[in-house]
Amino acid sequence: MGSLTNSRLGSPVFTAESMAQCSALLAAPGTPLITAHRGPDGDAIGSALALWNHLREQGVDSRVVMPDHYPAFLHWLPGHAEVLLHETDGERVAAAVAEANVIFCLDYNELSRTGSLAPLLEASPAPKVMIDHHQHPADFAAITWSDTARCSTAELVYGWIEARGEADRISAATGACLYTGIMTDSGSFRFPSVTPSTHRIAARLIEAGVDHAVIHSRVYDTNQVHRMRLVGYALSEKLRVWPEYHTALIALSQEELRRFHYRSGDTEGLVNQALSIEGVNFAAFIHESHDGRIKLSLRSRGAFSVREVAAAHFNGGGHHNASGGAVDGATLEEVTAQFESLLPGVAEALAYQI
Ligand code: 5GP
Numbered sequence: 001m002g003s004l005t006n007s008r009l010g011s012p013v014f015t016a017e018s019m020a021q022c023s024a025l026l027a028a029p030g031t032p033l034i035t036a037h038r039g040p041d042g043d044a045i046g047s048a049l050a051l052w053n054h055l056r057e058q059g060v061d062s063r064v065v066m067p068d069h070y071p072a073f074l075h076w077l078p079g080h081a082e083v084l085l086h087e088t089d090g091e092r093v094a095a096a097v098a099e100a101n102v103i104f105c106l107d108y109n110e111l112s113r114t115g116s117l118a119p120l121l122e123a124s125p126a127p128k129v130m131i132d133h134h135q136h137p138a139d140f141a142a143i144t145w146s147d148t149a150r151c152s153t154a155e156l157v158y159g160w161i162e163a164r165g166e167a168d169r170i171s172a173a174t175g176a177c178l179y180t181g182i183m184t185d186s187g188s189f190r191f192p193s194v195t196p197s198t199h200r201i202a203a204r205l206i207e208a209g210v211d212h213a214v215i216h217s218r219v220y221d222t223n224q225v226h227r228m229r230l231v232g233y234a235l236s237e238k239l240r241v242w243p244e245y246h247t248a249l250i251a252l253s254q255e256e257l258r259r260f261h262y263r264s265g266d267t268e269g270l271v272n273q274a275l276s277i278e279g280v281n282f283a284a285f286i287h288e289s290h291d292g293r294i295k296l297s298l299r300s301r302g303a304f305s306v307r308e309v310a311a312a313h314f315n316g317g318g319h320h321n322a323s324g325g326a327v328d329g330a331t332l333e334e335v336t337a338q339f340e341s342l343l344p345g346v347a348e349a350l351a352y353q354i
């Protein structure tokens, strides 16, 4: 097994048969379309642009479409200027969907995760190809490449390129996108989902010319002063801790976000700060989004599954230790109270020491 792991870093889901099926789809007339989930994060946009860059370098033009915008700290990624946003460019997005011979579905496991884009994708006759690492993939794709053991979709896209026999052709541009996806979704290589294979892939990407220190700096060291003040406010004024339930919570209203000139991405990592408190095994960040929905980000460490909490109570899902959800038609106070009311019931499940 050791030699197998060494020679093949990617996932076993990329069988010869499914790879041949994908190549046949790509050979059909039309332009491949690459999509990811709404509120794209570093893994969504990183894996999408990695695929776009790699295909282009192999002579295949494709298009990248996202439901909506993503944080400015990801705008340096090679190919960013080519990305079409459905929220601002509906007509061109519809045209791109109409021209698709195949639709890559990256970093999501059900079409509803693409928000406003979902009806277009559902109506499109183009076969879907899912590359994803979320649990319980829905059955909508012609090819479902799902590996929940992987820390990121970007790691899977590396595996896809490798399965095509093209790992040696990964450019510094493609590598930078892959590295960004892996780094952001693995908490900078710290989550339990990181494996020896993750590190071997990262090593390969650095060998391909990726400057890991620059990427880290572009993603994590580009704070605006407003953002620092928002984080300071959230931690000093809004953090609630229930030591008896091993739980911490930060909730922010639209008014509060606006006061600190909120921009997409500004609250990223807040929930992890709450989780970093000694003795806390369950943390939540709840905020009122601009469309009035109440969004939740849930995190845990250890055995407690926040995916189950998100699915059972907040119309959401995700991973065992990182999940999210959204509630329509309720106030921030109501959702916060609902969250708080769950705590006595899960107190026992949270009473462990890491
Ligand atoms: P975040 O807290 O970073 O927004 O999301 C963490 C993880 O939770 C994501 O990677 C995604 O898997 C999942 N997630 C977030 N929001 C939702 C949602 O509304 N529905 C579902 N099914 N999963 C979500």
Ligand code: MN
Pocket: 043, 044, 107, 133, 151, 152, 153, 185
């Ligand atoms: Mn991901």
